[in-house]
Amino acid sequence: EIDYTCAAIDLGASSGRVVVGKVGDGELGLTEVHRFPNAPVSRTSSLHWDVSRLYREILDGLRKAASYTPSSAGIDSWAVDYGLLDDCGRLLAEPRHHRDPRTRDSIEEVREHVSDQELYRVTGLQQLPINTLYQLVADRAELRLDDARKLLLIPDLFIHWLTGEVGAEITNVSTTQLYDVSTGDWAHDLMRTLDLPTHLLAPLREPGDQAGTLRADVAERTGLGSGFSVTTVASHDTASAVAAVPATREDFAYISCGTWSLVGLELDSPVLGEQSRAANITNERGIDGTTRYLRNTMGLWLLQECVRTWHQHGWTERLDALLDRAAREPAFTSVIDTDDPAFLTPQDMPAAIANACAHAGEPVPSTPAATVRCLLESLAMAHRRTLRDVARLADRHVGVVHLVGGGSRNALLCQLTADACGVPVIAGPTEATALGNILVQARAHGVLGERAELRKLVAETQPLRHFEPSGNERAWAAAESRLAGGRY
Numbered sequence: 027e028i029d030y031t032c033a034a035i036d037l038g039a040s041s042g043r044v045v046v047g048k049v050g051d052g053e054l055g056l057t058e059v060h061r062f063p064n065a066p067v068s069r070t071s072s073l074h075w076d077v078s079r080l081y082r083e084i085l086d087g088l089r090k091a092a093s094y095t096p097s098s099a100g101i102d103s104w105a106v107d108y109g110l111l112d113d114c115g116r117l118l119a120e121p122r123h124h125r126d127p128r129t130r131d132s133i134e135e136v137r138e139h140v141s142d143q144e145l146y147r148v149t150g151l152q153q154l155p156i157n158t159l160y161q162l163v164a165d166r167a168e169l170r171l172d173d174a175r176k177l178l179l180i181p182d183l184f185i186h187w188l189t190g191e192v193g194a195e196i197t198n199v200s201t202t203q204l205y206d207v208s209t210g211d212w213a214h215d216l217m218r219t220l221d222l223p224t225h226l227l228a229p230l231r232e233p234g235d236q237a238g239t240l241r242a243d244v245a246e247r248t249g250l251g252s253g254f255s256v257t258t259v260a261s262h263d264t265a266s267a268v269a270a271v272p273a274t275r276e277d278f279a280y281i282s283c284g285t286w287s288l289v290g291l292e293l294d295s296p297v298l299g300e301q302s303r304a305a306n307i308t309n310e311r312g313i314d315g316t317t318r319y320l321r322n323t324m325g326l327w328l329l330q331e332c333v334r335t336w337h338q339h340g341w342t343e344r345l346d347a348l349l350d351r352a353a354r355e356p357a358f359t360s361v362i363d364t365d366d367p368a369f370l371t372p373q374d375m376p377a378a379i380a381n382a383c384a385h386a387g388e389p390v391p392s393t394p395a396a397t398v399r400c401l402l403e404s405l406a407m408a409h410r411r412t413l414r415d416v417a418r419l420a421d422r423h424v425g426v427v428h429l430v431g432g433g434s435r436n437a438l439l440c441q442l443t444a445d446a447c448g449v450p451v452i453a454g455p456t457e458a459t460a461l462g463n464i465l466v467q468a469r470a471h472g473v474l475g476e477r478a479e480l481r482k483l484v485a486e487t488q489p490l491r492h493f494e495p496s497g498n499e500r501a502w503a504a505a506e507s508r509l510a511g512g513r514y
């Protein structure tokens with residue numbers, strides 16, 4: 027028996043989808059009604075998101091979802107990016123992509139006013155140029171920030187367009203580096219120190235809060251009707267994904283693996299010590315006030331960008347065939363540090379990988395299959411090192427790794443990750459983020475209770491694959507020692 031039906035809008039950095047979720051006693055069903063690609067839009071020297079197109083896709087998806095008579099909808103997306111609205115509620119500029127190069131000098135600029143130690147003490151965040159703080163500092167040089175009235179993170183921007191309401195969902199706010207991890211509020215003092223306008227900040231919303239009801243024209247266009255409610259979910263996609271990790275034991279770690287790979291633990295409170303800062307580990311908010319203690323690693327962006335480049339050169343092999351060939355390549359030929367900033371936005375990813383190999387004295391892969399083997403082994407190596415760091419710094423034992431997101435469909439990466447980490451990997455669900463979105467909506471409407479209950483439902487209803495470590499720890503340790511000069 028189905029107790030709750032809702033629509034989930036899940037926008038990833040490489041694709042978006044609208045799904046309909048059905049939740050009942052021992053039941054969790056997901057029907058994808060709309061899927062569309064997403065990618066950075068390149069202007070002369072800047073990178074943007076096409077938010078107008080994404081909004082149209084959201085409306086199309088909601089119209090398709092309407093025939094399932096959902097009771098609510100929720101939106102999540104990738105983190106850190108935002109739109110700035112002017113006095114009339116118009117976008118001041120087209121929202122930038124976090125890989126936009128304008129933040130090049132932002133870290134240094136902030137450092138002149140706030141030490142790295144102080145910044146970590148307040149925000150608990152990994153220092154990455156993509157963070158909202160660094161983007162906003164860079165905006166100052168190009169935009170009249172004084173003309174901006176509100177800063178809305180991507181899911182909050184779409185909620186504003188759908189409902190007219192203004193708010194800032196807290197799990198996503200926690201990724202901005204403008205959030206005080208100890209007070210649970212925007213970091214007003216930090217912003218004043220950096221001379222950033224605090225009037226831009228919107229009131230905080232928690233997952234489960236009602237965000238608003240559809241504006242009349244949206245209600246009509248989607249067929250959802252007036253009074254249809256938009257529910258606040260964990261609007262940071264990674265927070266939604268972690269909410270739906272099918273863990274049935276306490277000692278689990280997760281890897282949310284899509285365009286980015288987020289590797290970490292769920293904790294009751296942040297870890298803010300100097301060692302944690304030096305290891306560049308982040309403390310983001312999860313549902314129920316939990317801490318997502320994780321490191322943001324480069325993820326399948328490397329593979330996506332290789333495939334895009336090879337396609338431009340006329341190569342047409344399917345991804346599964348390429349992965350099969352990569353699986354047959356010899357192991358540990360070339361291992362690189364995938365978190366090198368050189369991989370953030372290169373024009374030509376295969377060339378960037380070849381360059382990194384040459385630089386590190388590793389053999390340069392000469393075929394696509396060899397390149398893919400190199401990058402997947404290197405990603406698994408990043409998983410290994412990150413898992414070890416978070417477990418050590420949080421003083422936790424890890425008995426199982428749940429790998430969720432699009433990467434869970436990559437059996438080679440799952441097996442390499444199990445081997446590299448030396449613990450079993452349970453892969454799936456692929457759509458953990460959409461499921462987390464759905465579960466939080468259902469819970470907000472009185473279906474489901476504790477976090478463990480959400481996870482148990484996912485574990486019992488979704489297809490999962492198990493990968494046991496092959497026991498080749500010595501080979502991984504030897505490969506890792508070749509990276510000794512790397513970042514961690």
Ligand code: ADP
Pocket residue numbers: 037038039040041283284285286326327329330345346431432433435436437
């Ligand atoms: P995001 O949310 O960041 O857009 P996803 O979680 O949708 O990312 O994951 C996208 C990634 O999943 C792709 O880059 C691709 O590497 C991987 N993927 C998707 N489908 C498959 C498949 N059939 N086999 C192997 N990998 C896949």
Ligand code: LRH
Pocket residue numbers: 038039103104105106124156262263264284285286288322
């Ligand atoms: C994953 C993600 C990640 C962020 C990045 C910008 O989609 O939200 O958690 O750091 O995108």
